[in-house]
Amino acid sequence: GAVVSQHPSWVICKSGTSVKIECRSLDFQATTMFWYRQFPKQSLMLMATSNEGSKATYEQGVEKDKFLINHASLTLSTLTVTSAHPEDSSFYICSARDGGVRDTQYFGPGTRLTVL
Amino acid sequence: KQEVTQIPAALSVPEGENLVLNCSFTDSAIYNLQWFRQDPGKGLTSLLLIQSSQREQTSGRLNASLDKSSGRSTLYIAASQPGDSATYLCAVTNTGGFKTIFGAGTRLFVKA
Numbered sequence: 292g293a294v295v296s297q298h299p300s301w302v303i304c305k306s307g308t309s310v311k312i313e314c315r316s317l318d319f320q321a322t323t324m325f326w327y328r329q330f331p332k333q334s335l336m337l338m339a340t341s342n343e344g345s346k347a348t349y350e351q352g353v354e355k356d357k358f359l360i361n362h363a364s365l366t367l368s369t370l371t372v373t374s375a376h377p378e379d380s381s382f383y384i385c386s387a388r389d390g391g392v393r394d395t396q397y398f399g400p401g402t403r404l405t406v407l
Numbered sequence: 408k409q410e411v412t413q414i415p416a417a418l419s420v421p422e423g424e425n426l427v428l429n430c431s432f433t434d435s436a437i438y439n440l441q442w443f444r445q446d447p448g449k450g451l452t453s454l455l456l457i458q459s460s461q462r463e464q465t466s467g468r469l470n471a472s473l474d475k476s477s478g479r480s481t482l483y484i485a486a487s488q489p490g491d492s493a494t495y496l497c498a499v500t501n502t503g504g505f506k507t508i509f510g511a512g513t514r515l516f517v518k519a
Contacts, residue, residue, distance in 0.1 A: 396505065398450065
């Protein structure tokens, strides 16, 4: 089946630094990718929708200058958490839409970010 | 705005029991509905995906049903095992925009 990878799988950084998370669709082209955030013991919340070659669409309450999304190619989207703070510590999961025959969304394994 | 609710929030059952997890959604204009499993500190494992035109899907001991008109889905787990202990998430993908909204999950504990 279709595979979506994320890198890194976990990262620890100091407060004030920026962290980049990559999301790749390995065996299909994804015109649309999505970024989710999950706080401990809570469900996944959609942060933004990323379309290849255009600006991302952010959900209400998500700071676009804080969470920079780039969807430079049909197989890669990146999420950069700028000037990270401890409250940004979370589990970040991406998904990619395979718009082919099945038109299905596949989820990555997630990236755990801890900001000290 | 789509809202997804899962009941119960937590469930503890003895091994061998059959159980039902419930999911309801407010907007019936869905593209599909998925059930996921999530182990503590881990990512999502897709269990079953039901397209909007389908009524149910089965995989092994799992059966998921979908009633779009009433905005409900159930996940039936037969002969539960301790290894089934996890959080089960219901996720609805809307038509138009293809956004996926997750429920808060049901934490299942199967006692040996």
